[in-house]
Amino acid sequence: MKKIRILILTGCAIALLIRCNKADEFPDDGYDSRLSGGAATVFDATSKAFTHAVDGLSARDLQFHEVGDAAFEQSFVSAPAIVHGGLGPVFNNVSCISCHHNDGKGTPTAGFNNSSLLIRVSLPGEDGNGAPLSIPGVGFQLQDQSVFSSTPEAHVNITYSDVPVTYPDGTIVTLRKPTYTLTNPYFPLPAVYNTSPRMAPPVFGLGLLQAIPESTILSFADENDADGDGISGKPNYIYDTLSHVKALGKFGLKANTIDISHQVAFAYQQDIGITNYIAPRENCDGQKQDDGLKDDPELPDSILNAVAFYVKSLAVPARRNVTDPDVKAGEQLFTQITCAKCHIPTIQTGVDLTLPQISNQRIHPYTDLLLHDMGDDLADGRPDFLASGSEWRTMPLWGIGLFPKTNGIAYYLHDGRARSIEEAILWHGGEAEKAKNNFMNLSKPDRDKLLKFLNSL
Amino acid sequence: MKHRITTIFIATIFFADCHKADTTTPDTFPATEQTVLNDFTDHVAIAQYSNLTTAALDLNAKINALNVDATDANLNAAQTSWKNLRTVWEQCEGFLFGPVEDNEYDPQMDTWPTDANQFDSLLASNNNLELADIQLLPYNLRGFHPVEYLIFGENGSKKASDLTARQKKYMVSATMDIVNICNSLYASWTEPPTDFEAQVKTAANGSTVYSTKQEVFMAIVGAMQGIAEEVGDGKMKEPFDARDPKIVESPYSGNSTFDFKNNITGLQTVYLGRNGSTGITNLVSLRNKSLDNTIRSQITAAINSFDNITEPYEQAIIDQRSQVQQTMNAVNTLNETIEEQLVPFIQQQVKD
Secondary structure, eight states: OHHHHHHHHHHHHHHHHHHHSOOOOOOTTSSOTTOTTGGGEEOOOSTTTTOOBOTTOOHHHHHHHHHHHHHHHOOOEESSOSSSEEEOSEESOSSHHHHSGGGSOOBSOSSSTTBOEEEEEEEEEEOTTSOEEOBTTTBSEEOOEEOTTSOOSOEEEEEEEEEEEEOTTSOEEEEEEEEEEEESOSSOOOSSOEEEEEEOOOOTTHHHHHTSOHHHHHHHOOTTOTTOSSOOOBOOEEEOTTTOSEEEOOBSTTSOBOSHHHHHHHIIIIIIOOOOSSSOSOTTTTSTTOOOOSOOSOSOHHHHHHHHHHHHTBOEEOOSOTTOHHHHHHHHHHHHTTGGGTSOOOEEOOOOTTOGGGTTOEEOOOOOOOEEEOOTTTOOOOOBTTBOTTEEEOOOOTTGGGHHHHHSSOOBSTTSOBSSHHHHHHHOOGGGHHHHHHHHHSOHHHHHHHHHHHHTO | OHHHHHHHHHHHHHHTSSSOOOOSSOOOHHHHHHHHHHHIIIIIIIHHHHHHHHHHHHHHHHHHHHHHSOOHHHHHHHHHHHHHHHHHHHHHGGGOOTHHHHTTHHHHHHOSSOOHHHHHHHHHSOOOOSHHHHTTSOGGGSSHHHHHHHHHOGGGOOOGGGOOHHHHHHHHHHHHHHHHHHHHHHHHHHSTTTOHHHHHHTTTTTOSSOSSHHHHHHHHHHHHHHHHHHIIIIITHHHHHHTOGGGOSSTTTTOHHHHHHHHHHHHHHHHHOSTTOOOHHHHHHHHOHHHHHHHHHHHHHHHHHGGGOOSOHHHHHHHOHHHHHHHHHHHHHHHHHIIIIIHHHHHHHOOO
8 A cells, every 4th residue: 555655646746746847848959940140130020020230239339330221221213313313223122122022022023012923134145254254235134113204225025934743642832934025115125135034032131141151152062063962052252343352242132242231332323223332333334324423322332332231131030839749740851852062050150350240140041142043943944153044042941931011912032933832842843853753742731741840931 | 675666766857847837727828829819909000090991081071071162161170180180190009010010001091201393293293192093102202291281280270261272172082091091991901801800810720821920020129119219219319319399290280299108008009919819918917026116117117108208390300409408218118128128028028
């Protein structure tokens, strides 16, 4: 009887211990899986998830960030103007936020107030520095809006045709393939030229990406596929017109921009028509529609620097549902079917002395920042420095599950053709063909787990 | 006896288990969450968007009257109606989330600044100015501010006799454009396909936008924080720091201080509810009365502080700098409380 009582008591004690200590689900590696941006992670899953500063900015840095935030949202008007003048005379949109909706992606239309898509153009070939050849009278980007006294360089018509895809299990998904037609050019376009549709990408987390050491990025490269896995990974090197040297491209959909300042500067100049100290000439410089005003650079240096800092100091949203068994299973499948070969889950940033929050961080961007051949269906046929017509930089996947929140309607891939993450996967080809086929061969429940994982990012 | 001791001990273990002591009153927090969501939707969002459509229609009617009979009395009536519409809109900015941002109703109506060059060029041209033409214009040639520019003029000096036929034609179409945008905004909450009313009310219960109640409450308090930040750190601060009247938001009507105050009043309606409805306060007061008192008093202090700014804001940033600074301080204090205490409260307490 005594033994029974002891057993009962022991059992109760065990029950008590078990019930009072809900199992903490620490990952095996000891890191918190939610922290996609390390210390530069923010816990917000609303429409504003991409808009937060990293924590712990100094008062001075916070003010600089806020100045940049306001400038990022500010729309420009035509020159001369009392405030915020310099728009155009030809442009794609009137402010940063017009395209980067809630600091995220936007809408895959062109030429409207809420459009986020533009068309890069060039003649076949390259200049002495390896850059695409601009088209006389147009440049290397088509500005499809203009101020009242000028004419849009052309209109971009986008049509879609259905492309049904059938899984081995019989499930059918209908993709939409875009066709871009340029009409009403203000200037005769040459008989042969290349075009490349580009949709505005999210701008958060760029400080962390910039802080990844070049040596780390190059360690992912396997340009000649020495390991025979069918995946190369190629760095792009860009000629910098400021320093007159070639440097590794980290940003832009073809890794054709070397750092955040250049990205911001050329977006101001090309997309909005706002000249600045890095890009001091109008986007229609030397063309028929040059405004001829001696007001360049139109953007104060301090504002360009503030917007660059704003982008650099935007935090990454935390993952959700990381302990969900389906999500964890999906994460394993992501690696098993080789998605993680290019979408590299974990990288360590280097040191940025100006911003400790992004330095030495263990981050989960799901990119290698390298170029990969993505197959004919995604190819634009427009080389950009070392990027071929079918190569694109691996898109970071952090925050991808929040696109429906930040954008209302979510769009994916470089031109927004995909309306769901599943569609985006099914467009993968080239080096990613094998991974896509692996995905298609998964059972429906396993595909759902993988998608659930991606939606947790 | 030993058996009884053992039994009592076992019972004690189970009673001392993780279950918090049962209280005599049931936990009303989860039920209150749903009530607050329903009330916010019905009595704040939809009710205010309905008021917005009414105010927009009124402005269009007043502009039509001005178009038919360009008297200063009709111009005055249009100016008053414009300010009334702005009052409702600025209060609606207390909850800038959902279709108003997803469908860009906000920039369609409220892009600043107006592009004066292009506007003058447009009015000087022979381009058609029908509603369909206005709808194709850039956002900075649509909405409140171009209309403000025409009916108030520089420094509010407009006379009805100054209005040209083209200006009147533009205003008739532009205010109809505003009516249509407001109607679309209202319908986006009340009708399919968006039916945002249902999305909010069914959070965690079938909503395709908000899979948890915490998500929708985070959106609501996030919008409160967003407008407090925009007023205290943006709309007021930028012209104040630059001492530049030209970068004040509503310069022609001299209405900017009222715009700012109405923004915070809009925030207040979200927190307290409207016309007797529940608000976020009903949740906070259940679990943290001290925080509730703090937020209530800081909202009141911020709203009241605007009354110390007696000059038009363009002038006040030069002449009444201490009053403006005090108001910004009050708004920024509220902003910090929302960010540092109310948002964590929602994250910790709203669990479904």
